Amino acid sequence: MLPEAIEVMTEELAQLGNPSSLHNAGRRARRVVEESREQIAEVLNARPSEVVFTSGGTEADNLAVKGLYWARREADPARRLILVTSVEHHAVLDSVGWLSRHEGAETGWLDVDSQGMLRPDALRAAIEPDPGRVALVSVMWANNEVGAVLPIAELAEVAHDYGIVFHSDAVQAAAQLPVDFGCSGVDALTVTGHKLGGPVGVGALLLRRGTEPVPVLHGGGQERDVRSGTLDAPAIRAFATAVVISAERREAEAKRLTVLRDDLIRQVTEAVPDAVLNGPPPGPDRLPGNAHFSFPGCEGDALLMLLDAKGIACSTGSACTAGVAQPSHVLLAMGADEDRARGSLRFSLGRTSTQEDVDALGASIGEAVDRARRAASR
């Protein structure tokens, strides 16, 4: 967490107040929440009333996918089809899966290419056969595993040509790319605190005026009845602080990360010449801090263990699928076979990453890959 975010959160924790209450302490807390809302709205180019606080990205995705599906279907029972890419985060994919098993939804898969990219005409082709059947489209702003930056504004435009609601999970993108809710045309946008140097446990769903999901959480009617539950003022204040600071530093940080990441790629490919970089080539189509490799002949989980033992943290799939090694659904969607998907590792660079971190990886990766290859051959 950013030290500034920790500081304001700590300060706020010492105050007691339910932002929904009418008394003095409550009013103070509410002021903190509303100021935070305004700060976040300003950075993301939204109206304050378009910001709905949640407990994080997963909840925001659930509210968007389920809530908008239910709302659209209620307005027009023919709308059952949900169009999603096959590389979405599980918070989106599993929500869609649940809706298809329990709520009569159908899933239309938007196929990404071998670099993880989705082209607007692919979306158009999926909508065109029967636009009246589509309840919503959900496409992530940037992919957290292979770093592909998707053409969100163009995709949203395609959806709007047919009057279809468009949601985008910008959890990964918000820290490293300029995310402009207003200009993007997106109807619903997910962001989360902990990816921006804010606390875990708080996030937001931005909802364009007129986009009203059916609530997932019922209760006290907070957040204009859209999301009930007492607001966590300390976390929200820290979230807003993190959003503001990360926006201020974003451009410089993106440049710094790009340099580090490109050097990481160079060092890894020098140490392991047959390592394959997954995702788009470094450039505007790829998140500045993201690198993702397949190491032929290795199992990613063995490599991860070996690197972890050297103090180098990386990931085989997204964190939520850790435990028993699973082949990455993102890589499989990009057309990789299971072996390649299993032998992959993501290296993400962020605010605290340094040249030393990259050098440590460069120094260890060759030997780690050798050992992992030997282990795999048993």
Next chain:
Amino acid sequence: MTSLRVLAALSGGVDSATAAARAAEAGHEVTAVHLALSANPSSYRTGARGCCTLEDARDARRAADVIGIPFYVWDMAERFHRDVIEDFVAEYAAGRTPNPCVRCNEKIKFAAVLDRALALGFDAVCTGHHARLENGLLRRSVDNGKDQSYVLAVLTRDQLAHSMFPLGDTTKEQVRAEAARRGLGVADKPDSHDVCFIADGDTRGFLARHLGEAPGPIVDSSGAPVGTHDGAYAFTVGQRRGLRLDHPAADGRPRYVLGIEPVSRTVTVGPAEELEVRDITAQRPVWTGCAPLTEPRDCEVQLRAHGEVYPCEARLDGDALQITLREPARGVATGQTAVLYDADTVLGSATITATRVTANA
């Protein structure tokens, strides 16, 4: 003491957790691994699950966190299915009585897991087995009731050279007390019983599902038919229960399974005396406590897990270990492991392939 890179296998139970804690305290660089051994989609949505339950996997992770060591899950489900479960079923189909824990130690824990560990730079695999390992010699645990040297006796010298059993000098009760002291929440967790991959304990049902109905005759030792059965795999030598006989024996005494012939699916039964064997042949011997026998040796043999020991003479006849008991034993089943002991030190082990009432000429 040299600090070793140790891979501690954590099942989620109190023994393996305490063993790992001891290894870490002793100054070794310990990494914990939980083995996902069974593929059961209904209880673990994303693939393989731990050998017992998801709760065990979580308990293992929690123990690792308390000890302060890294924790991973290794998916060995496919190999386990092939080397342990399929072997279990095949052995029963062949009229023998397997011990899957022995097979798991032999093929998975101290083979597949150990091989992978060594390839990844570890020096040893540590488990919570109750046994002592000193200078390459395997000895019974101080806790005779919990001793597991029997199921470890199948390990070779090389496997033992890369193994660690920190609990051998401690009783089970003391282990639980120590676990509690160390803050390991599993201190009170009950031990798991039976076969780990048969969750409901119904071995007969499990085998029936895999082998189907395979009816056949039950005969006495003269060959005369005395009943029928639905599957010879439901029986093991020495068994008395579950026999569907047309009428009681002439002398009114109980009858026991003497043997199973898998091709004709014939189960032979007889009175208790006919269960007695004095002469046992076992194959594929493994020697750890002594060199392969060049001449007959007096020692003791244990013929099943938690079974008694019998004084015997053991001699090596080519690849076959011939064991002659001083006093006859009852209910010796082929497929089980014969483990030779000298006092409480394991000399070696082999798999029982034949038994005879009288000594071999």
